[in-house]
Structures are given as structure tokens and as C-alpha cells.
Amino acid sequence: MYKSGINNGNYKCSGKKTGFLEDVTVSENKYLGADNYLMKVFSENVKKQVTNPKAGQFYMLKLRNHIRILRRPISLHSVNFKTGELEFLYKVIGKGTEELSILQKGSILNIQGPLGKGFDIYKKSENIIVIGGGIGLAPLKQLIKELLKYKENKNIIFIAGGRNKEAMNILENFLLDSKRVSTFICTDDGSLGEKLNIAEMLEKILKNNKNPDIIYSCGPDKALKAVNDIVNRKNILSQISMEERMACGVGACVGCSVETVSGMRKVCHDGPVFYSSIFYENRGEINGN
Amino acid sequence: MEIDIEKKCKSRLETTFMGVKLQNPVMTGSGCFAFGLEYMDYFNPNKLGAIITKGLTLEMRKGNNGIRIAETPAGILNSVGLENPGIDYFEKHILPEMNKYLNIPIVGNINGKFIEEYVELTKRLDKIEKIKILELNISCPNVKDGGMAFGANPEIARKVTGEVRKVTKKPLMVKLSPNVTNIVEIAKIAESEGADGISMINTLLGMSIDVKTRKAVLGNIYGGLSGPAVKPIALRMIHQVSQTVSIPILGMGGISNTEDAIEFFLAGASAISLGTAFFPNPMVALEVIEGLEEYCKNEKLNNISEIIGYAHSDNGIDYRKKLKLRK
Numbered sequence: 241m242y243k244s245g246i247n248n249g250n251y252k253c254s255g256k257k258t259g260f261l262e263d264v265t266v267s268e269n270k271y272l273g274a275d276n277y278l279m280k281v282f283s284e285n286v287k288k289q290v291t292n293p294k295a296g297q298f299y300m301l302k303l304r305n306h307i308r309i310l311r312r313p314i315s316l317h318s319v320n321f322k323t324g325e326l327e328f329l330y331k332v333i334g335k336g337t338e339e340l341s342i343l344q345k346g347s348i349l350n351i352q353g354p355l356g357k358g359f360d361i362y363k364k365s366e367n368i369i370v371i372g373g374g375i376g377l378a379p380l381k382q383l384i385k386e387l388l389k390y391k392e393n394k395n396i397i398f399i400a401g402g403r404n405k406e407a408m409n410i411l412e413n414f415l416l417d418s419k420r421v422s423t424f425i426c427t428d429d430g431s432l433g434e435k436l437n438i439a440e441m442l443e444k445i446l447k448n449n450k451n452p453d454i455i456y457s458c459g460p461d462k463a464l465k466a467v468n469d470i471v472n473r474k475n476i477l478s479q480i481s482m483e484e485r486m487a488c489g490v491g492a493c494v495g496c497s498v499e500t501v502s503g504m505r506k507v508c509h510d511g512p513v514f515y516s517s518i519f520y521e522n523r524g525e526i527n528g529n
Numbered sequence: 530m531e532i533d534i535e536k537k538c539k540s541r542l543e544t545t546f547m548g549v550k551l552q553n554p555v556m557t558g559s560g561c562f563a564f565g566l567e568y569m570d571y572f573n574p575n576k577l578g579a580i581i582t583k584g585l586t587l588e589m590r591k592g593n594n595g596i597r598i599a600e601t602p603a604g605i606l607n608s609v610g611l612e613n614p615g616i617d618y619f620e621k622h623i624l625p626e627m628n629k630y631l632n633i634p635i636v637g638n639i640n641g642k643f644i645e646e647y648v649e650l651t652k653r654l655d656k657i658e659k660i661k662i663l664e665l666n667i668s669c670p671n672v673k674d675g676g677m678a679f680g681a682n683p684e685i686a687r688k689v690t691g692e693v694r695k696v697t698k699k700p701l702m703v704k705l706s707p708n709v710t711n712i713v714e715i716a717k718i719a720e721s722e723g724a725d726g727i728s729m730i731n732t733l734l735g736m737s738i739d740v741k742t743r744k745a746v747l748g749n750i751y752g753g754l755s756g757p758a759v760k761p762i763a764l765r766m767i768h769q770v771s772q773t774v775s776i777p778i779l780g781m782g783g784i785s786n787t788e789d790a791i792e793f794f795l796a797g798a799s800a801i802s803l804g805t806a807f808f809p810n811p812m813v814a815l816e817v818i819e820g821l822e823e824y825c826k827n828e829k830l831n832n833i834s835e836i837i838g839y840a841h842s843d844n845g846i847d848y849r850k851k852l853k854l855r856k
Binding site: 258261492495 | 560563567568569570571583589596597598602603604605609612756757805807809811812
């Protein structure tokens with residue numbers, strides 16, 4: 241399904257400042273189980289509305305241990321423009337994220353961002369499906385918040401999947417009390433919700449419902465591939481948020497490039513959110529990203 | 530925060546490198562700064578001495594598959610494999626953007642799989658006014674053909690440098706690989722074939738293994754090591770090479786702050802380049818430029834060039850004399 245193509249990544253420079261370096265203060269760094277943590281930080285730039293981070297964008301968090309020289313890319317979980325608070329939901333997977341996990345209230349952390357392109361919000365999409373698997377749920381809190389801003393976005397189906405019940409503790413921090421959001425939970429071991437993976441859950445939901453206007457998803461590679469295959473087969477407009485190892489975060493080092501039908505694209509700069517169509521030759525470009 | 534260094538730099542950091550006048554001797558390493566516009570959110574790239582472009586090839590290259598970045602102690606491994614859009618796309622889409630935003634000298638980094646490709650690309654870059662210096666990359670460890678294979682073989686290094694030299698009058702700098710037994714030999718060859726300068730070092734071939742999967746982390750298995758971990762090796766090699774050639778050296782390899790940069794001048798570099806250091810600290814170039822100015826002031830130097838090669842046994846006097854002879 242993948243085809244080589246010419247590189248037409250975006251090299252254009254707008255000249256407008258979008259990313260910032262900032263020292264922020266940690267106000268909370270809570271363990272949620274299954275190696276997942278929720279960190280809240282206070283940002284002057286957000287409070288003063290100098291930056292306007294959006295769902296799907298990410299920040300590069302600087303570590304203090306100089307043996308580990310790279311910043312860690314962490315998605316924006318949620319932003320509160322009134323209080324200046326940014327939330328990051330992350331999983332400890334290595335020494336870098338382990339270092340982040342021991343930061344305490346009052347610690348100063350240098351962050352770089354917001355970076356990358358986030359989700360496109362369509363103001364009049366009646367039926368929307370939002371899918372997250374594991375730590376891929378992280379960017380979806382802000383996404384659902386942004387979708388709910390528009391009254392026309394009437395029915396949002398939220399599929400949340402994870403390994404087990406403990407891994408789903410991260411949902412505690414989602415604001416799901418809206419009547420417009422129907423949540424479907426699935427786990428690999430069936431300890432919470434249905435014993436399905438997110439792609440199987442999507443298949444099941446699509447059987448009983450008409451195709452949505454758009455599907456947004458974020459999760460492990462394998463799950464995203466399965467979701468992509470479904471949306472491709474059913475020709476549904478879809479955006480996915482991808483994860484890749486990064487060094488610079490700004491599109492300079494080309495360490496995170498992925499091959500698409502229209503050439504190589506940098507996950508940090510051209511993504512991390514892409515239209516799924518970009519990976520499928522036969523679909524053409526639907527609102528090509 | 531941007532530091533206004535323009536006024537201050539003119540006296541103490543202004544330099545001429547390979548015949549090209551620079552406001553300061555601080556450049557960006559190829560492949561770490563793309564085409565000069567990506568870090569504009571953090572500082573004005575026009576404050577730099579020069580920008581070295583990402584490695585260019587005649588045709589578009591997709592680079593290597595799989596994971597391309599792995600962090601190692603005080604360093605990173607990369608196996609990008611020269612992904613770039615090719616010279617046509619560069620000229621059509623990137624160069625106009627560079628022309629619009631950048632008013633400092635640009636160094637074009639040249640790559641090829643065959644000598645003919647190096648020559649062809651050189652001819653194309655030779656015609657671009659914006660590009661003031663050419664950097665011949667015969668040392669990329671991440672491409673199977675050309676790249677390091679050229680830089681590690683003295684006879685091929687001789688041939689490619691000589692052939693490229695014939696087709697351009699622009700100052701030509703050859704980027705050396707540290708993945709050789711005798712780097713001095715290759716440096717001398719570059720000089721004898723008409724190179725106007727040397728840039729060193731490129732990354733060191735390395736590897737990282739995931740103990741869980743029991744496999745190499747990088748898709749390409751081996752990758753190029755950069756960052757603070759390689760600094761002592763870069764310094765040693767520059768110290769060796771600068772005592773045997775009389776063309777200027779652009780020093781790079783793990784420079785993360787002003788003190789590191791000063792060490793490179795002392796070892797024999799006439800200018801320095803920052804690469805991996807941009808990743809943790811996008812402001813690093815401005816900090817180094819300001820730090821060098823401060824150092825000159827504190828050490829009562831009229832110009833940073835006064836310390837070039839000072840760590841040599843003759844306090845660099847011979848080397849500086851040689852460099853002047855070449856001008």
C-alpha cells in the first residue's frame with residue numbers, strides 16, 4: 241500500500257512565531273497506575289495567551305540529567321487558558337520519562353512548544369468517532385473539549401481501549417459528562433468494558449451506526465494500522481495522530497520521517513496528526529494534509 | 530530572549546574563513562539545522578556566521594527505513610541516511626525561502642553515490658549565488674554507496690575531491706570521516722587536491738541494542754554518533770590534522786557551550802559548527818556567540834582567531850602563520 245513519491249514536505253516558513261521555550265512550574269505529577277502519570281504545569285505564556293496550543297500538538301520537555309540529551313516529546317493532554325495550566329499525560333517507558341515522573345510540585349521544567357500540527361476541527365460534523373488506545377488516549381481530552389465547543393457536533397462516540405482496568409484509570413481525568421459523548425471502553429483482558437481491541441470495537445460500532453463524518457484516532461502502531469484499514473475500506477474521512485522518535489521536534493533533523501503516498505513527511509513538523517488518506521494510494525487526497 | 534550581538538561581534542568575532550567574510554565563526558552542522566528556517570521561532574538565524582545546508586543529492590532520497598534516532602549516554606545515534614528532496618526541489622522551493630529570510634553566507638553540503646553525481650551536483654550548486662562555500666561530504670556513515678566509503682578510501686577521496694575541484698571556483702571544504710585509521714592522511718589528500726578547507730568530524734559509526742527485543746534499535750542497525758560523547762575524539766583529530774595541513778578547519782563534534790567551542794579553537798579550528806546541541810537547547814548558537822565575545826573581552830583578545838591552535842606545542846604560531854600564507 242505504501243508508495244514512494246517526491247518529497248513535498250512543507251518547507252515554507254511563515255515567519256510567524258509559533259513555538260516557545262519556557263520554564264514552567266509543576267503543580268501536580270500524579271501516578272495513575274499502569275506506569276501512567278498526569279503532570280500539570282503552570283505556563284505564563286498560556287496564561288497571558290501568548291501561545292494558543294491545540295489538540296494534537298505536543299511539547300518537548302527538557303530533562304535535567306545531561307547524560308540524556310534529547311528532550312522528550314509529550315502530547316498536550318489539556319489546556320486551561322484561564323488558569324494557564326497545561327496537562328501532560330505520559331507513560332514511563334524509559335529513563336527519560338522515568339526522570340519526568342519524579343518531578344514534584346514546585347519543580348521547574350523547561351518546555352518547548354507547542355509544536356507540530358494538531359487535529360482539524362470541523363465545526364459542523366454531526367457524527368464523530370474519537371478513538372484512543374493506551375497512552376494514545378493522551379491527546380484526546382483536549383480534542384473532545386475542542387469538539388464540544390461547537391453545538392453542531394452533536395454525537396461524539398468515544399472509544400477508549402487499554403491493556404486492562406488499571407490502564408484505564410487515565411480516563412478519570414477526562415470530562416465525559418457531556419450528553420453528546422457516548423463512551424465505549426474495551427480492554428485486552430476484559431477487566432473493564434468489552435474484551436476487544438479498539439479496531440474491533442470500531443468495527444462493531446460501525447455495524448450498528450451510520451458512517452461518521454470523521455474519525456480521529458491515536459494509539460499503538462498496530463491498532464492505528466487496523467483502524468486505518470477500516471476507514472480506508474469504508475472511505476471515511478479520518479485523522480490519526482502518530483508517534484515517532486524525535487530529536488529536534490521542529491523539522492530540522494528529519495529523524496522522525498515517515499513514508500506516505502505523497503512523499504516523506506516529518507511527524508514532528510508535518511504531523512503528528514495526518515489524514516489517513518495520506519497512507520493510501522487509492523483514496524486520493526481527502527482534504528490532503 | 531534574543532541577544533543583540535551585531536555591534537559587539539564586529540570587532541572580536543569577525544573572521545574570514547576560506548576567503549569568505551563572516552560576522553562570527555559559528556556555523557550549523559549539516560543535517561541538524563535543515564535549511565536554516567526551522568529554528569526561527571527561537572532566534573534569528575542571521576546572527577550566525579554561516580548556515581550549512583542539509584546534505585543535498587541530485588535526486589530525492591527517502592533515507593533509511595525504521596527507527597532513525599537512538600539516544601545513548603551523552604550522545605545520539607542517527608541513521609537518517611541523507612533524506613532530502615533533491616536539488617531540483619531545493620532550487621524551486623527551498624532556495625526562494627532562504628533568499629527571503631537569510632542574509633548570511635550559505636554552505637551547500639554535497640553528496641553522491643558516484644563521483645559523477647558529486648560532480649554534477651557541484652556544477653548545479655556552483656551556479657547558485659546564495660551559496661558561498663561548498664562542503665563535500667565524503668563521510669556520511671549512513672549511506673551504503675558514496676558517503677563514508679568515499680572518505681575512508683584515500684584513493685577515492687583523492688579522486689572525488691580532485692574532480693569536484695575542477696568544476697567549481699567556489700571555496701571547497703571537504704568533510705572528513707572519523708571512521709578511519711589515519712585521518713591525517715585523508716586531510717593531506719584533500720589539501721593536495723585543492724580543498725580550501727576541511728570540516729571535521731562527521732559522526733562516528735555506532736550501535737545501540739534493545740535488550741527487550743534483543744535487536745538493534747536503529748532500522749539501519751548502525752548509525753552515526755554525535756553529541757558531547759564524541760567531543761574528545763573530535764578535539765584529538767583536529768589537533769592532529771591542524772598540525773599537518775595549512776588550510777583552515779571547521780571544527781565540530783559535540784560542542785554544546787562556549788567552553789567547548791573555545792577548546793576547538795585551541796585545538797586548531799578556525800571556525801566551529803553546532804549540531805546536536807540545538808536539540809536540547811535551541812538557543813545554543815546565540816549563547817556560544819555571546820560567550821565567545823565575553824571570552825575575548827576577558828582574555829583581552831582583539832579577535833578570537835588569536836587563540837587558534839594555541840594548544841599546539843608551539844602555541845599555534847606555526848599553524849597561524851601557515852594559515853595566513855594561504856590567504
